[in-house]
Amino acid sequence: MKFEVTILGSSSATPIYNRNPTSQALNVNDRLYLIDCGEGTQQQMLRFDIKPSRIDHIFISHLHGDHYLGLVGLLSSMHLNGRKKELKLFGPGHLLEIINLQLKYSETTLQYPIEFTVTNTDKAEVIVDNEDVTVETIPLDHRIACTGFLFREKKRQRKLLKDKLEELQVPVQYYTSLKKGKDYIAEGGTVYKNDTLTIDSEQPKAYAYCSDTIFNPQYFQQINNVNLLYHEATFLHNMLDRAGETFHTTALQAAQIAAQTQAKKLLIGHFSARYKNLDELLDEAKSVFPATELAIEGKTFVIA
Ligand SMILES: [Zn+2]
Ligand SMILES: [Zn+2]
Numbered sequence: 001m002k003f004e005v006t007i008l009g010s011s012s013a014t015p016i017y018n019r020n021p022t023s024q025a026l027n028v029n030d031r032l033y034l035i036d037c038g039e040g041t042q043q044q045m046l047r048f049d050i051k052p053s054r055i056d057h058i059f060i061s062h063l064h065g066d067h068y069l070g071l072v073g074l075l076s077s078m079h080l081n082g083r084k085k086e087l088k089l090f091g092p093g094h095l096l097e098i099i100n101l102q103l104k105y106s107e108t109t110l111q112y113p114i115e116f117t118v119t120n121t122d123k124a125e126v127i128v129d130n131e132d133v134t135v136e137t138i139p140l141d142h143r144i145a146c147t148g149f150l151f152r153e154k155k156r157q158r159k160l161l162k163d164k165l166e167e168l169q170v171p172v173q174y175y176t177s178l179k180k181g182k183d184y185i186a187e188g189g190t191v192y193k194n195d196t197l198t199i200d201s202e203q204p205k206a207y208a209y210c211s212d213t214i215f216n217p218q219y220f221q222q223i224n225n226v227n228l229l230y231h232e233a234t235f236l237h238n239m240l241d242r243a244g245e246t247f248h249t250t251a252l253q254a255a256q257i258a259a260q261t262q263a264k265k266l267l268i269g270h271f272s273a274r275y276k277n278l279d280e281l282l283d284e285a286k287s288v289f290p291a292t293e294l295a296i297e298g299k300t301f302v303i304a
Helices: 041-047 071-080 094-105 162-167 172-179 237-246 251-260 279-286
Strands: 003-009 023-028 031-037 055-059 087-091 114-118 126-129 133-139 147-153 206-210 228-232 265-269 292-294 300-302
Touching: 003 041, 023 041, 023 147, 041 071, 071 094, 087 094, 087 126, 094 114, 133 206, 228 251, 237 251, 251 265, 251 279, 265 279, 279 292
Parallel strands: 031 055, 055 087, 087 114, 206 228, 228 265, 265 292
Antiparallel strands: 003 023, 003 300, 023 031, 126 133, 133 147, 147 206
């Protein structure tokens, strides 16, 4: 099953040096989950072949412009392109008010329904639970209400040992129950234990998206042991005071969080406009947590 994230935007605050404000497309089993939608996201989707028709879920972390100013444009394009199927949208309560106001004064009625779910920063909540994933909000600590999102793959069915099944001439109609863990009883009454005919599927993986936040251990427990942790790293650690004033994290702190929560891998992004070259941010994070990569736009990271 596919579980990978493509970076569409990695800049904090403003577009600069060919970097765009935050957005990511998470591919789970060929369904796309869009996380944040900064200005320019539609152009980035065209550039990196991310099809809006495959997006049924959009998550907005908070209402700073660099995380949602591309949203109304995208919703509007979906409408113009004839979308009919429902879109599930998650974000702070006032987001719907903003969208409705824009639609109202352009006298637009979307051709497709939006199911809106309000996120809240008081406690973590499961906001999606389908056959592929669960999604939980991660309450973060930013200047305004902000949540991250934790995506957990669902455990898959057992995998069939095809050679073995062919050798024993197991009829195809038994495959479904074998995948569910049932034993196979042959016509003569011989019982074949399930674990001789199948193997367990891989352990489900997890992806934590921690957008704008100050270093605050309140959410560390929740993101323990994820396979991939995306964490904002707006500044170098010599800007710790500035990070504190603006409720952001430094590259060093992001790496400390990855180490402390035992992430397998760390992805840093939301880079300040003061850094044209990102090497220093990467080096700083790697000094604490070597398995760190930069959230470079257009790059796809497999969550493994
Ligand atoms: Zn931001
Ligand atoms: Zn922000």
